[in-house]
Amino acid sequence: MSYARRALAVVWKDLAVERRSKETLNALVFFSLLLLFVFQFTLGGDRERLAAVLPGVLWLGFVLSALLALGRTFLVEREHDCWEGLLLAPGDKSAIYLGKLAGNLALMLVVEALVLGLFVVFFDIDLGRALPGLLVVVLLGTLGLAAVGTLFAAMTANVRARELLFPVLLLPVQVPVLLASVKATEALLLGEPLAAVAHWVKLLVAADAIYVVVSLLTFDVVLEG
Amino acid sequence: MVRALGWLAAASLAAGLVMAFAVAPREVTQGQVQRIMYVHVPLILASYLAFAVLAVASLVYLVRRDEAADRVAHASGEVGVMFVGLGIATGSIWGKPTWGTWWTWDARLTSVAILFVMYLGYLLLRGTLDDRERAARYCAVLGIVAALDIPLVHFSVYWWRTLHQPPSLMKPGGFTGSASILWPLLINLLAFVLLYAYFVARRVRLLRAEAEAAA
Numbered sequence: 457m458s459y460a461r462r463a464l465a466v467v468w469k470d471l472a473v474e475r476r477s478k479e480t481l482n483a484l485v486f487f488s489l490l491l492l493f494v495f496q497f498t499l500g501g502d503r504e505r506l507a508a509v510l511p512g513v514l515w516l517g518f519v520l521s522a523l524l525a526l527g528r529t530f531l532v533e534r535e536h537d538c539w540e541g542l543l544l545a546p547g548d549k550s551a552i553y554l555g556k557l558a559g560n561l562a563l564m565l566v567v568e569a570l571v572l573g574l575f576v577v578f579f580d581i582d583l584g585r586a587l588p589g590l591l592v593v594v595l596l597g598t599l600g601l602a603a604v605g606t607l608f609a610a611m612t613a614n615v616r617a618r619e620l621l622f623p624v625l626l627l628p629v630q631v632p633v634l635l636a637s638v639k640a641t642e643a644l645l646l647g648e649p650l651a652a653v654a655h656w657v658k659l660l661v662a663a664d665a666i667y668v669v670v671s672l673l674t675f676d677v678v679l680e681g
Numbered sequence: 682m683v684r685a686l687g688w689l690a691a692a693s694l695a696a697g698l699v700m701a702f703a704v705a706p707r708e709v710t711q712g713q714v715q716r717i718m719y720v721h722v723p724l725i726l727a728s729y730l731a732f733a734v735l736a737v738a739s740l741v742y743l744v745r746r747d748e749a750a751d752r753v754a755h756a757s758g759e760v761g762v763m764f765v766g767l768g769i770a771t772g773s774i775w776g777k778p779t780w781g782t783w784w785t786w787d788a789r790l791t792s793v794a795i796l797f798v799m800y801l802g803y804l805l806l807r808g809t810l811d812d813r814e815r816a817a818r819y820c821a822v823l824g825i826v827a828a829l830d831i832p833l834v835h836f837s838v839y840w841w842r843t844l845h846q847p848p849s850l851m852k853p854g855g856f857t858g859s860a861s862i863l864w865p866l867l868i869n870l871l872a873f874v875l876l877y878a879y880f881v882a883r884r885v886r887l888l889r890a891e892a893e894a895a896a
Contacts, residue, residue, distance in 0.1 A: 604826065611819045615809050625806060628799040629826060632833035635841050655840060663833050670829060674822045677743060 459551050466555025473532055480528055484521055488571045491517050492578055506579060511642040515634060517571045525563055526605030527622040529556055530613040543679060553606060553675040560602045568594060589650035590641065596660035597637035603667035604629055610678045636660050683882045690875035697872040700865035717775045719865050723873035724768035731761030731877055732800065739824030742817060751817035754824055755807060756884035760877055762800045769793060791838045799827050
């Protein structure tokens with residue numbers, strides 16, 4: 457099997473499992489709905505204050521659901537005793553990483569689209585002209601989160617207290633991605649063009665490139681045993 | 682050898698202390714409190730050295746699978762976290778009387794704080810892995826990811842917020858302060874680098890003994 461086909465096999469398997477069990481997606485959709493309540497109760501109804509913190513709160517929503525979603529990346533294999541099967545997959549293990557990354561990215565983008573939709577409806581944000589730029593920023597930011605998240609999920613899959621360790625490892629490393637995403641989102645929602653946040657977009661591109669390349673190179677080492 | 686390093690570190694720390702209090706001049710506006718710089722700056726710089734060593738040792742481990750490299754990375758991580766933690770604490774003590782606050786979300790403070798939590802996470806990961814070989818592999822990967830993340834953290838935080846005085850020792854154009862400040866600072870820097878080396882050497886020896894006892 458070629459490299460791409462092996463990566464696709466992993467994506468297909470995960471999507472098939474998810475489609476039949478709907479374990480992760482159902483819970484995540486419900487969770488993002490609950491987040492909306494939490495944000496509303498903690499921030500209160502003051503529209504102006506809400507508008508000022510909205511970009512940060514939006515990304516907080518993305519990050520919290522990402523922590524839950526990404527942390528589960530390799531749990532399917534653990535819970536169903538398929539870890540050895542994954543290890544026995546022939547060829548370069550980075551194909552598995554790529555497949556898992558693609559699956560995570562798809563899952564997170566679905567949840568994020570939903571969160572964004574809920575924000576538009578309930579917090580009355582006017583996306584308007586900001587939408588194309590926002591899509592670019594969300595895509596790049598999510599790729600950064602998912603790239604490191606997928607690698608760290610593999611590292612913490614076999615560790616005690618993995619639910620605690622995963623966010624503790626992921627969040628500090630993701631500070632640049634979060635800062636860039638929140639700042640760019642803030643400017644875009646204020647009606648500025650994408651060109652005005654070019655430095656943040658460049659930082660996101662650089663971060664994504666570094667994370668993906670390092671993960672591809674080191675994934676073999678993580679999956680060794 | 683290790684014992685000699687220890688004595689050397691102790692002697693230079695004593696010399697640095699004398700220099701900081703007796704040789705270095707009293708700062709005009711800040712007064713005596715400014716002398717904490719002779720501990721604060723060397724602590725932070727030595728922690729940078731520790732994290733650089735950690736990154737290189739991680740890479741060496743992944744390429745050669747040499748347990749000695751992993752032990753150096755492990756020890757450097759512990760000493761680096763302690764130094765950067767003490768650096769933040771001494772900075773706070775210096776900041777309260779001069780800036781009027783223990784902490785502020787200035788670019789460099791934030792960068793250092795992120796460094797602290799990132800490597801604290803590294804030590805946590807080590808602590809939860811019982812299998813020595815697996816701990817070495819995972820931590821090496823994390824060490825490399827963390828090292829490559831540092832420039833990203835630097836730029837993002839710099840653009841986000843830029844009260845800290847600009848760097849005085851390592852800046853473009855070199856040091857421009859007077860020699861009466863430079864020498865006490867350099868002696869203290871040497872002292873803390875030696876102290877780092879001594880701690881790492883002792884810790885590596887202990888880790889090797891532990892590995893031998895377990896084998």
